Amino acid sequence: MSALRTTIVSLSFTILTAASALAGAPLSTDDARTIDVGAVEIGIGSSYTYDKEASVKTTTSDAELSIGTGLYKNLSINMAIPYLISERVKEDGVLAGEADGLGDMTIELKYAFAELAGVNLAIKPAVIIPTGKSDLTENHWQYGATLIATKELEEGKYALHANLGYEHYSYDANVTGTRSNLWSGSVAGEMEVTKGLFAVADLGLATNPDEDADDLPVYALTGARYEINDNFEVNAGVKFGLTTPEDDLSVLYGLLMKF
Numbered sequence: 001m002s003a004l005r006t007t008i009v010s011l012s013f014t015i016l017t018a019a020s021a022l023a024g025a026p027l028s029t030d031d032a033r034t035i036d037v038g039a040v041e042i043g044i045g046s047s048y049t050y051d052k053e054a055s056v057k058t059t060t061s062d063a064e065l066s067i068g069t070g071l072y073k074n075l076s077i078n079m080a081i082p083y084l085i086s087e088r089v090k091e092d093g094v095l096a097g098e099a100d101g102l103g104d105m106t107i108e109l110k111y112a113f114a115e116l117a118g119v120n121l122a123i124k125p126a127v128i129i130p131t132g133k134s135d136l137t138e139n140h141w142q143y144g145a146t147l148i149a150t151k152e153l154e155e156g157k158y159a160l161h162a163n164l165g166y167e168h169y170s171y172d173a174n175v176t177g178t179r180s181n182l183w184s185g186s187v188a189g190e191m192e193v194t195k196g197l198f199a200v201a202d203l204g205l206a207t208n209p210d211e212d213a214d215d216l217p218v219y220a221l222t223g224a225r226y227e228i229n230d231n232f233e234v235n236a237g238v239k240f241g242l243t244t245p246e247d248d249l250s251v252l253y254g255l256l257m258k259f
């Protein structure tokens with residue numbers, strides 16, 4: 001149960017602080033852009049993750065639907081609904097556990113509040129609502145926020161992004177061994193290789209949810225996104241774990257529709 005709880009917290013923290021339909025997937029680092037008033041963006045993303053520690057191997061397939069719209073000038077709202085297609089844990093080649101089902105919904109607001117020396121700044125408060133399946137939720141509302149900075153160069157041909165995220169977790173009185181306050185930090189870059197095709201890279205780290213662990217989860221990501229036209233964009237990437245607490249490998253892919 002302790003391992004499952006840590007997995008739930010890690011997945012929720014990733015959803016809360018990662019890029020959604022508002023940003024340039026497959027990046028985990030968000031950008032400061034907001035959706036125009038009246039516009040709607042729908043994102044469909046999926047991933048396959050592999051991780052092995054000693055004799056324990058875990059494979060996970062999941063998907064997420066996100067819907068965002070502009071509420072006011074420089075203010076967007078986004079809702080993300082994750083679904084765990086399959087998680088299988090094998091120990092010494094023998095199936096030790098499996099899970100699937102609906103995860104907890106996340107609602108985010110993003111407000112672009114300033115531009116300083118060409119750097120766009122935004123704040124993204126978020127809540128995680130305990131709507132998930134009984135074994136995929138902590139049954140508590142969680143909250144957090146991410147500070148975002150974006151610098152564009154050569155009219156958007158190049159872009160740099162930086163995030164600083166925080167999340168607070170609440171638990172039942174009998175839950176021990178899991179940190180309540182989690183921090184994350186990341187930086188990412190984008191480069192337009194040819195018209196509509198962007199190469200992306202991302203590097204980040206976060207607090208380890210396990211109180212007994214000192215190693216920080218650290219990842220590196222590389223990928224691309226292609227703007228087919230003004231309404232459709234596809235993306236794909238590979239995420240690597242650079243430290244033991246981070247999953248060894250994740251393959252990410254998705255579609256973004258703009259209306």
